Amino acid sequence: MTTPLNADLHCHSVVSDGTLTPEALAERARGNGVELWALTDHDEIGGLQRAREAAHAQGMKYLTGVEISITFLNQTVHIVGLGFDADNTTLRDGLRQTRGGRGARAMEMSDGLAKVGIHGAYEGALKFVGNPELISRTHFARFLVESGVCRETSEVFRKYLTEGKPGFVPHRWATLKDAVTWITAAGGMAIIAHPARYKFTPNEEYALFTEFKGYGGQGVEVVTGSHSVPEYQIYAETAKEFGLAASRGSDFHSPDESHTELGTLPALPSGLTPVWELLSSRIQ
Ligand code: AMP
Ligand code: MN
Ligand code: MN
Ligand code: MN
Helix, strand or coil: CCCCCCEECCECCCCCCCCCCHHHHHHHHHHCCCCEECCCCECCCCCHHHHHHHHHHCCCEECCEEEEEEEECCEEEEEEEECCCCCCHHHHHHHHHHHHCHHHHHHHHHHHHHCCCCCCHHHHHHCCCCCCCCCCHHHHHHHHHHCCCCCCHHHHHHHHHCCCCCCCCCCCCECHHHHHHHHHHCCCEEEECCHHHCCCCHHHHHHHHHHHHHCCCCEEEEEECCCCHHHHHHHHHHHHHHCCEEEEECCECCCCCCCCCCCCCCCCCCCCCEHHHHCHHHCC
16 A cells, blocks of 8 residues: 655644744644645735745645635635635635735724723734734734733633634624635635534535535545544545545644644545545646
8 A cells, every 4th residue: 555645735824823934834844744735824825935935945745725714604614725826816806805804803802802801902912913914813812821811822712712702703704605716716626624613503514515515616624633533534424425525734823832733644534535636737
């Protein structure tokens, strides 16, 4: 049997809510044996040129990547795009539009936190932001840890930044149709990120996968840092049921916060088509 390709097709840099530069991520990925790598910052492709150069400097193969925030049935869902043309104007305009609401949302989050006695959170979060267009909940979480309100970022999310909590602001992101269309218009593949993370009923999840397929989506993350081992098997079956290719990615954000290291996840379960087989002509 041949050794499966070590592909890590999901991680974040300082261009969104990661703490490492694209160069440091590439070096870390290579150090862990990654052979094919993609940087997938949230709603932003501004780091991709550096990522490609860094991947090649490390001797890794490379795919363009992004993780787009969408709203589906009142929940935030993430759609990963891989292998697109990063100069495509439809995709670039769509991503700019998606980033657009983040500033006002962050100020509202700060107001909500002020009501429970946490002051200056907007300014505090900004200190952690690497890209002024991409202020995210993660940056607020880092500020609340730094200021001693919580011990770790997961505690901040649980107590302050998730639905019903003081710093949570409901937000309408792009639609599923838009995100899939932007990615495919740019020649890339749309992939449902970490499906086990959403809180859909079985019927709602079925609707997500059915509509996604209908718009031209082609892949699903099966082995990801956000899934448990039993969930690999569950979404391997979903991939087969819907005729989707399977992806693998750590979703690495930071050496201090991420439980899953770049390139260290198990291989995809057998019987699946890896997304990189369908994307072979897009690999750089
Ligand atoms: P945003 O796009 O501003 O809503 O921020 C979403 C990001 O917050 C995700 O991409 C994760 O990096 C992070 N995140 C979401 N939920 C949690 C959690 N429970 N613990 C730690 N980080 C989280
Ligand atoms: Mn993130
Ligand atoms: Mn995500
Ligand atoms: Mn991610």
